[in-house]
Amino acid sequence: MRVGELINPPPGTTLLAWRNLAHERARLAVTLVGIVFAVVLMGAQLGLLVGFARTASTLVDHADADLWITPEGTSNVDIAGRLPLARMYEARSVPGVARVDPYMVQFAFWKKPDGGTESVIVVGFDLATQRGAPWALTDGTPADLQRDDGVIVDHLYWDKLGITRLGQLVEINNLRVRVVGATSGIRTFTQSPHVFTTHARAQRLTLFPGYQTTYLLVKLAPGADRDAVRRALAARLPHVEVWTREGFARQTQRYWLITTGAGSALLLAAALGLLVGIVVVGQTLYASTVDRLAEYATLVALGAPTRYLNRVIVKQAAISAALGFVPGLAVTAAMAWLSRYGNTPMLLPGWLALLLAALTLGMCLLGSLVSIRRVTRIDPTMVFA
Amino acid sequence: MSATVLTLEDVRVTYGEGAAAVHALNGISLDVRRGEVTMLMGPSGSGKTTLLQVMGCLLRPSAGRVRLFGESLEGAALAALTELRRRHVGFVFQHYNLFPTLKAWENVAIALDLRGAPRETLRPRALALLERLGLADRAEHYPAELSGGQKQRVAIARALAGQPVLLLADEPTAALDGATGQAVAASLKALAHELDCAVVVVSHDPRVLPYGDRVLELEDGRLKSDRRHGGNAHA
Known part of the structure; x- marks a missing residue:
């Protein structure tokens, strides 16, 4: 189809659909407002869901480990049990394992300079390999953590934690630390900010003995079969679970989004948006169809088969979907862009935009069903009334 | 003798049941031939429009038989009747029934599109039909911008777009002034002869x-008279 035909299609179902919409501008405006509202509502809720999911598993996604060894019964990365560090040496002896590094993730109390207290998650990584180190650094480097009391905190949470400058002294579990670096955009699902430091300091700050950690990060030797190594580690090490990175990320997302009900609430709101869209499109399209029943009856009298009439209505729905989707997506994208500056992440990856487009089209087509049913039962003799 | 297009045999149409039943058509038998303009006259409620609906395959008779080109339509599926209308029948309505959102040529082209005419031929063919009816200069106008007579001629062009063998017109001049009405009737007669199609005009x-080759008069759903201009009359 040429560009000109998109704007001014040749006589047929597309032209009838387009003109039916264009000649009822007030009704079209109502339809489009409804679709935009539905797209924004669905986009915002699904964007938040994706954002929350990515945030929930952000430590797992960025730790650069092929496999995670966790204490038995671990349900998510943020709430960890304890592992003997000896497991690290046992794991290193399993064929196919190239490296095993300890990794600490543990809640702690942060005393703000003004005296208030906040909950934080202390994240400790091996400074030598930097596996599990903070990413998106804007101030300082991981090497700055070599200072006795260094920690790195994301800029998003500086206000919340009362941080005003690099070098500031604060307390975690009543032990003094110094802010030596900052990252940008490392959010936390639990609203307890991540505080990155060395593994040894994380053990000290969270009152862990030196022979315990929370996780072991496994890097495989080149060419090693990940699943075979995972099974070998699980068989070799007692009282642990061995996860692939993707598996542990999914488990963490499931825990926070499903177990807590946060995901269900977001999905419910998105479904509400879908429902609103179906109702709005259905009502306006049906009103338009009823107003034009004589025209549809004329088409039938002229020999139009039912599918011809259905095509007109479906195309009206599809054109409405396209016209409403574009501004709806623009608003959603703007909201996602603005959310970069806030604590609540909202993401709009390409696949989600495509999903939104499909949902919008589906919503409009569902809305057109009542109209289709109406014209299917049309009596062509009404043209003689 | 002209070829018979449509034959009705003892056609009856009854609305409702029992005591409330209304017999709109009571045993109509007739045939309609190519190249002939048949005027269907009669008072309101005599069954003219119902008869037109039966002829146009829009309404199944309660009893009797309808044959198109000799083929009985009895038991034909709705889709088959729709197909027959698309292939063989053209309609002209009292209130034109043009699509208000389409220009004059687009109204004609829709009928061509229904018949599956190639896209690139839609506009030239529609314009040719409008030119034939003296409306070339109104092709780009919407129905709201046309006079009653012009609208009816667009409707006739649309009805002719499918090259029908049967053109059915329901009170085509009722909404027009005298001169315009006669001009429309003259157009129908000329086209019937020129295109060799059967034209049935319901009118009172x-x-x-004078524009009819044959006049059928209906009363209470019965054929009261069947006269041919310059020919024999049948009661």
Whole structure:
């Protein structure tokens, strides 16, 4: 189809659909407002869901480990049990394992300079390999953590934690630390900010003995079969679970989004948006169809088969979907862009935009069903009334 | 003798049941031939429009038989009747029934599109039909911008777009003034002869009578008379 035909299609179902919409501008405006509202509502809720999911598993996604060894019964990365560090040496002896590094993730109390207290998650990584180190650094480097009391905190949470400058002294579990670096955009699902430091300091700050950690990060030797190594580690090490990175990320997302009900609430709101869209499109399209029943009856009298009439209505729905989707997506994208500056992440990856487009089209087509049913039962003799 | 297009045998149409039943058509038998303009006259409620609906395959008779080109339509599926209308029948309505959102040529082209005419031929063919009816200069106008007579001629062009063998017109001159009505009736007669199609015109306008080759008069759902101009009359 040429560009000109998109704007001014040749006589047929597309032209009838387009003109039916264009000649009822007030009704079209109502339809489009409804679709935009539905797209924004669905986009915002699904964007938040994706954002929350990515945030929930952000430590797992960025730790650069092929496999995670966790204490038995671990349900998510943020709430960890304890592992003997000896497991690290046992794991290193399993064929196919190239490296095993300890990794600490543990809640702690942060005393703000003004005296208030906040909950934080202390994240400790091996400074030598930097596996599990903070990413998106804007101030300082991981090497700055070599200072006795260094920690790195994301800029998003500086206000919340009362941080005003690099070098500031604060307390975690009543032990003094110094802010030596900052990252940008490392959010936390639990609203307890991540505080990155060395593994040894994380053990000290969270009152862990030196022979315990929370996780072991496994890097495989080149060419090693990940699943075979995972099974070998699980068989070799007692009282642990061995996860692939993707598996542990999914488990963490499931825990926070499903177990807590946060995901269900977001999905419910998105479904509400879908429902609103179906109702709005259905009502306006049906009103338009009823107003034009004589025209549809004329088409039938002229020999139009039912599918011809259905095509007109479906195309009206599809054109409405396209016209409403574009501004709806623009608003959603703007909201996602603005959310970069806030604590609540909202993401709009390409696949989600495509999903939104499909949902919008589906919503409009569902809305057109009542109209289709109406014209299917049309009596062509009404043209003689 | 002209070829018979449509034959009705003892056609009856009854609305409702029992005591409330209304017999709109009571045993109508007739045939309609190519190249002939048949005027269907009669008072309101005599069954003219119902008869037209039966002829146009829009309404199944309660009893009797309808044959198109000799083929009985009894038991034909709705889709098959729709197909027959698309292939063989053209309609002209009292209130034109043009699509208000389409220009004059687009109204004609829709009928061509229904018949599956190639896209690139839609506009030239529609314009040719409008030119034939003297409306070339109104092709780009919407129905709201046309006079009653012009609208009716667009409707006729649309009805002719599918090259029908049967053109059915329901009170085509009722909404027009006398001169315009006669001009429309004259167009129908000329086209019937020129295109060799059968034209049936429902009307109670006596001014259009001279344009008919044959006049059928209905009363209470029965055929009261069947007259041919310059020919024999049958009661």
